[in-house]
Amino acid sequence: MPEPVPWAALRRFTAARVGLGRAGHGLPTTAHLDFQEAHALARDAVHSALDVPRLAADLAPLGLPVLSVASQVADRRDYLLRPDLGRRLRPADQARLAAPPAPGTFLLVVADGLSASAVQAGAAALLGHAVPLLRGAGLALAPLVIAEQARVALGDEIGEALGAAMVAVLIGERPGLSATDSLGIYLTLGPRRGRVDAERNCISNIRPGGLAPEAAAAKLLWLAGAALRLGATGVALKDEQPAVPLLAP
Amino acid sequence: MGFTQAIGGTRFSFPDLRCLLARATPPRSGDVLAGLAAASAQERVAAQRALADLPLAHFLAEAVIPHEADAVTRLIQDRHDRAAFAPIAHLTVGGFRDWLLSEAADAAALAALRPGLMPEMVAAVSKIMRLQDLVAVAAKCRVVTRFRNTLGLPGRLSIRLQPNDPVDDPRGVAAAVLDGLLLGAGDAVIGVNPATDNVETVMRLLDLLDTVRERYAIPTQTCVLSHVTTTMLAIERGAPVDLVFQSIGGTEAANRSFGVTLPLLAEAREAALALGRGTLGDNLMYFETGQGSALSAEAHHGVDQQTIEARAYAVARGFAPLLVNPVVGFIGPEYLFDGKQITRAGLEDHFCGKLLGLPMGVDVCYTNHAEADQDDMDALLTLLGVAGVTYIMGVPGADDVMLAYQSTSFHDGLYLRAALGRRPAPEFEAWMQRMGIERASGEGRLPAGLAPALLGLG
Numbered sequence A: 001m002p003e004p005v006p007w008a009a010l011r012r013f014t015a016a017r018v019g020l021g022r023a024g025h026g027l028p029t030t031a032h033l034d035f036q037e038a039h040a041l042a043r044d045a046v047h048s049a050l051d052v053p054r055l056a057a058d059l060a061p062l063g064l065p066v067l068s069v070a071s072q073v074a075d076r077r078d079y080l081l082r083p084d085l086g087r088r089l090r091p092a093d094q095a096r097l098a099a100p101p102a103p104g105t106f107l108l109v110v111a112d113g114l115s116a117s118a119v120q121a122g123a124a125a126l127l128g129h130a131v132p133l134l135r136g137a138g139l140a141l142a143p144l145v146i147a148e149q150a151r152v153a154l155g156d157e158i159g160e161a162l163g164a165a166m167v168a169v170l171i172g173e174r175p176g177l178s179a180t181d182s183l184g185i186y187l188t189l190g191p192r193r194g195r196v197d198a199e200r201n202c203i204s205n206i207r208p209g210g211l212a213p214e215a216a217a218a219k220l221l222w223l224a225g226a227a228l229r230l231g232a233t234g235v236a237l238k239d240e241q242p243a244v245p246l247l248a249p
Numbered sequence B: 001m002g003f004t005q006a007i008g009g010t011r012f013s014f015p016d017l018r019c020l021l022a023r024a025t026p027p028r029s030g031d032v033l034a035g036l037a038a039a040s041a042q043e044r045v046a047a048q049r050a051l052a053d054l055p056l057a058h059f060l061a062e063a064v065i066p067h068e069a070d071a072v073t074r075l076i077q078d079r080h081d082r083a084a085f086a087p088i089a090h091l092t093v094g095g096f097r098d099w100l101l102s103e104a105a106d107a108a109a110l111a112a113l114r115p116g117l118m119p120e121m122v123a124a125v126s127k128i129m130r131l132q133d134l135v136a137v138a139a140k141c142r143v144v145t146r147f148r149n150t151l152g153l154p155g156r157l158s159i160r161l162q163p164n165d166p167v168d169d170p171r172g173v174a175a176a177v178l179d180g181l182l183l184g185a186g187d188a189v190i191g192v193n194p195a196t197d198n199v200e201t202v203m204r205l206l207d208l209l210d211t212v213r214e215r216y217a218i219p220t221q222t223c224v225l226s227h228v229t230t231t232m233l234a235i236e237r238g239a240p241v242d243l244v245f246q247s248i249g250g251t252e253a254a255n256r257s258f259g260v261t262l263p264l265l266a267e268a269r270e271a272a273l274a275l276g277r278g279t280l281g282d283n284l285m286y287f288e289t290g291q292g293s294a295l296s297a298e299a300h301h302g303v304d305q306q307t308i309e310a311r312a313y314a315v316a317r318g319f320a321p322l323l324v325n326p327v328v329g330f331i332g333p334e335y336l337f338d339g340k341q342i343t344r345a346g347l348e349d350h351f352c353g354k355l356l357g358l359p360m361g362v363d364v365c366y367t368n369h370a371e372a373d374q375d376d377m378d379a380l381l382t383l384l385g386v387a388g389v390t391y392i393m394g395v396p397g398a399d400d401v402m403l404a405y406q407s408t409s410f411h412d413g414l415y416l417r418a419a420l421g422r423r424p425a426p427e428f429e430a431w432m433q434r435m436g437i438e439r440a441s442g443e444g445r446l447p448a449g450l451a452p453a454l455l456g457l458g
Helices: A007-013 A029-046 A052-062 A076-081 A091-097 A116-136 A154-162 A213-230 B017-024 B029-033 B041-052 B071-078 B082-088 B093-101 B107-116 B119-127 B131-138 B170-182 B199-215 B228-236 B252-257 B262-273 B305-317 B339-355 B374-386 B410-420 B426-435 B437-442
Strands: A066-070 A106-111 A144-148 A166-172 A183-189 A201-206 B003-007 B010-014 B158-161 B189-192 B222-224 B244-247 B285-289 B323-326 B391-394
Touching: A007 B170, A029 A116, A029 B374, A052 A066, A052 A116, A052 A144, A066 A091, A076 B029, A091 A154, A106 A116, A106 A154, A116 A166, A116 A183, A116 A213, A144 A154, A154 A166, A154 A183, A166 A213, A183 A213, A201 A213, B003 B041, B010 B017, B010 B041, B017 B041, B017 B119, B041 B093, B041 B119, B071 B252, B071 B262, B071 B305, B082 B107, B093 B119, B093 B131, B119 B305, B119 B339, B131 B339, B131 B374, B158 B170, B158 B410, B170 B189, B170 B199, B170 B437, B189 B199, B199 B222, B199 B228, B228 B244, B228 B262, B244 B262, B252 B305, B285 B305, B305 B323, B305 B339, B323 B339, B323 B391, B339 B374, B374 B410, B391 B410, B426 B437
Parallel strands: A066 A144, A106 A144, A106 A166, B158 B189, B158 B391, B189 B222, B244 B285, B285 B323
Antiparallel strands: A166 A183, A183 A201, B003 B010
């Protein structure tokens, strides 16, 4: 008769919450509170607010002018209920952005999305890798734009106002229980209002333990170059970047 | 033709049935986002009163989306059975509610009525029902389906074992399957959502799940929830496909956004039937739905999201499915904002599906940007259990590490069965007893018959 296999032995095969044991039919106290803690972190990340002056200071070493804008959303509740308003600039910002325009440039927008805390923690490091790569490839960069209460598509209106050739929106992704600090990048050629998601390319899960910032920056550069050659982003542009080790330490 | 109703000295008018249904709908964010919701509580109750006075026969004359514009409307109208409808043909929507709650509406009467019901009639009556009405009537419905076991029998509660892995790692999937089996899950189906829709990956997962089922001799069915076209390709290449999965919606355009048509679903079903893998029955389609998906795809034709959802069930019932469930809290707060809205939607969906004759489960779930938590899920789960839900999901620790949302845990399934005296599907229950599962998990070990080594987990 072989030795019985302990239930908890399953844990080494997956990050899922297996082998938790049971208290009657319920979760043991520790497992229950582990879950509550993860949910609390995720909830706080969703409702976190961007500290714009601090983020601007963190981005200053990149040597780009920094502009700050906001969507038409009034508050976080409004943001969650009205994705349409999160895709539109405040009227004051529409006028302000247009003068002076930055025609033909590559635009980087840093947007809070569903996790301002992820942006606060990770955007500067990601751009620290991306901006030198983009400059090195000869791309003219537009002023860096920080956007509050923003959905991905807000980048279309910002890009249109500036006359940018392409926009990359760095945005806080929806927090999960295992990661609340994940960033995504959405790349759109020829940004203008009315662009749809099928016209974008996405790089997701950029975080410690996920896609490393240097790998994400390299992928952004590859996609930007491919988009310019192809004349399109979105479903027509397949990610065929040669495989590189992608996991962050 | 329009409808008018006076409430508290104010006269409200509703230009058509579509508008009347939308304004009568209990509040939810998706209808507000679509600009369809009642502007005030008074307008809503005025619409509910006008709707209650509407003869059910009106639904035969006015479609919410025109016959010529939509294949789902054609399916609904062309398959409507007037003889089955006859017993309620004289009733208004309000009278229908009273009849549903009466003792005359027993399991046999409700089953006989199904071909005579249009989804819009069912959606309409649900809009003037409270939660307890939705629970009480659904609990009277009997829907039994079979593939390798028997689902939906009275006194039973089944669980889909959902062992998702962020990178489709077979070891991660296998470990989660074992964990679920040890906690009594898997009688509805062992069903993985693949992280990618790549056919090679899907076939590897199909082989893995079939191996698990065979090695442990589990009387259940397996499924990889890939797109229907990917599943058809896997069938062509000889993969062991039990069930055909597809997300569906309540309009032709919504289904197009999912990349499916009604003929394509029929073709996929035929391909799977030809494999002859069911031992007890040939219910082999598995459909997922959810309020808001049509709006999200801009395919709602100005119809409220709950009515559209009920129309998706008319699509499902054309294919004799084994399993149907809405993923009620997954779509996000812009469609269902908080625990209250998610709870009501879950009970509406279960009620509408059961009344139309579907084997309804519910994915009781939420995302981290919804105003909901585990307490909300416990409440909805318990209500659905009382309503006789056919199955729920089982995810390790309620945390789906691939889809990044919270569903019900294996433990939640144990809780509900114990609290309400429900048991697993009979064939699966007998298997659990043979394997000594309950005792082993109580002792914190895997039973000898569930050796991880059989799956290559050394």
